[in-house]
Amino acid sequence: MKKPVFISLTALFGILLLADCASHRSFSGNGPVHSLKAIFKDDFRIGTALNTTQIEEKDPAVDALIQEQFNTVTPENIMKAEIIHPEWSRYDFTQADRLVAYAKKHHMTVNAHTLIWHSQLPSFMHTMQNTDSVRQYLTSHIHTIASRYDGKVYSWDVVNEALNEDGTMRRSVFQQKLGDDFVVEAFRTAEKAAPHTKLYYNDYNIEEPAKRAGAIRLIRKIQAAGVRIDGVGIQGHWNISSVPFQKIEDSIEEFAALGIEVMFTELDLSVLPSPFKDNITADVNQKIEYNAAMNPYTNGLPDSVQQKLADCYGNLFRIFLKHKDKISRVTFWGAGDQQSWLNDWPVQGRTDYSLLFDRQLKPKPAFFSVINLKKTNL
Numbered sequence: 001m002k003k004p005v006f007i008s009l010t011a012l013f014g015i016l017l018l019a020d021c022a023s024h025r026s027f028s029g030n031g032p033v034h035s036l037k038a039i040f041k042d043d044f045r046i047g048t049a050l051n052t053t054q055i056e057e058k059d060p061a062v063d064a065l066i067q068e069q070f071n072t073v074t075p076e077n078i079m080k081a082e083i084i085h086p087e088w089s090r091y092d093f094t095q096a097d098r099l100v101a102y103a104k105k106h107h108m109t110v111n112a113h114t115l116i117w118h119s120q121l122p123s124f125m126h127t128m129q130n131t132d133s134v135r136q137y138l139t140s141h142i143h144t145i146a147s148r149y150d151g152k153v154y155s156w157d158v159v160n161e162a163l164n165e166d167g168t169m170r171r172s173v174f175q176q177k178l179g180d181d182f183v184v185e186a187f188r189t190a191e192k193a194a195p196h197t198k199l200y201y202n203d204y205n206i207e208e209p210a211k212r213a214g215a216i217r218l219i220r221k222i223q224a225a226g227v228r229i230d231g232v233g234i235q236g237h238w239n240i241s242s243v244p245f246q247k248i249e250d251s252i253e254e255f256a257a258l259g260i261e262v263m264f265t266e267l268d269l270s271v272l273p274s275p276f277k278d279n280i281t282a283d284v285n286q287k288i289e290y291n292a293a294m295n296p297y298t299n300g301l302p303d304s305v306q307q308k309l310a311d312c313y314g315n316l317f318r319i320f321l322k323h324k325d326k327i328s329r330v331t332f333w334g335a336g337d338q339q340s341w342l343n344d345w346p347v348q349g350r351t352d353y354s355l356l357f358d359r360q361l362k363p364k365p366a367f368f369s370v371i372n373l374k375k376t377n378l
């Protein structure tokens with residue numbers, strides 16, 4: 001005799017939900033669609049980094065996905081100094097203007113990225129020796145760009161990655177020529193140039209205690225100078241083998257206690273082996289030579305790893321939802337896996353699977369694990 005099959009209500013709901021998500025999936029704009037921005041609309045904004053192809057709307061499939069899923073965008077590269085300010089007295093606003101028009105057309109906000117960063121500087125900055133010239137660069141660069149886009153972008157990453165892992169100040173050209181106070185100067189200049197724009201400090205690994213303490217010192221220093229800082233961006237480049245959940249939660253609380261917004265600004269979770277001890281860096285200038293052992297999933301992701309990625313994303317968003325009163329935005333560093341910088345960093349030519357949408361732009365188990373958190377609460 002066959003045994004009767006019992007299935008719990010929760011399991012049944014889960015099965016129905018997954019069936020529902022799969023069957024109604026469409027980027028056409030018709031019909032019910034599970035959209036991150038809709039699901040989290042009362043919690044925080046949901047963003048993606050945009051590359052040039054996406055700003056120019058050259059790929060209809062990815063364009064539809066972006067419009068369906070996200071309500072805020074960060075330019076992945078085109079507002080970086082080497083592109084927007086290629087020569088001492090020449091700015092090129094072509095692509096940034098296009099981005100602003102794109103966001104307006106699609107009713108999205110722009111987090112502009114980034115004004116002062118040691119990396120991706122224009123070539124004329126590499127030979128700059130003179131303190132006055134560096135000061136003049138900092139002031140005119142910020143003033144020109146931030147005032148042009150005031151009222152057109154929602155926010156700026158005013159200073160990006162000014163800290164070392166131990167919480168001391170990174171020896172960038174700005175720090176060496178202007179001293180540690182260049183950060184305060186940058187925010188003071190941005191505050192004057194962009195009175196209607198939110199101003200943020202952005203960095204990676206600032207959930208780690210020593211670097212976090214450095215970020216807190218930096219933010220307090222800006223505040224003590226009477227200069228406006230509205231928020232802090234924790235970039236969120238992590239690896240599924242070591243997502244620092246507790247440190248993330250502690251950081252949300254400690255940063256929010258400073259009276260500023262907390263954001264996750266460049267979220268992605270690598271599934272690949274990391275060549276670094278403790279996985280902790282996101283320094284774009286680190287490069288490691290390719291070897292096949294570092295690229296194990298060229299033919300697809302094993303189910304167990306896919307599940308681990310889903311669990312990590314689920315656990316992260318559980319923390320984000322618990323602290324939604326302190327978190328204003330969660331931005332992914334790309335729309336689908338193909339776009340991710342992690343395919344080429346720190347080892348070039350790998351196949352990583354770090355985002356919620358796969359190479360065909362289909363939602364992955366990680367996507368469902370994130371939206372199920374809300375569905376089960378509805």
Ligand code: 9MR
Binds near residue numbers: 077160282283
């Ligand atoms: O994703 C970006 C990649 O396309 C660029 O080549 C790289 C260098 O400009 O920057 C990447 O974005 C970085 C961001 O601007 C700052 N935090 C670390 C990000 C990943 O490297």
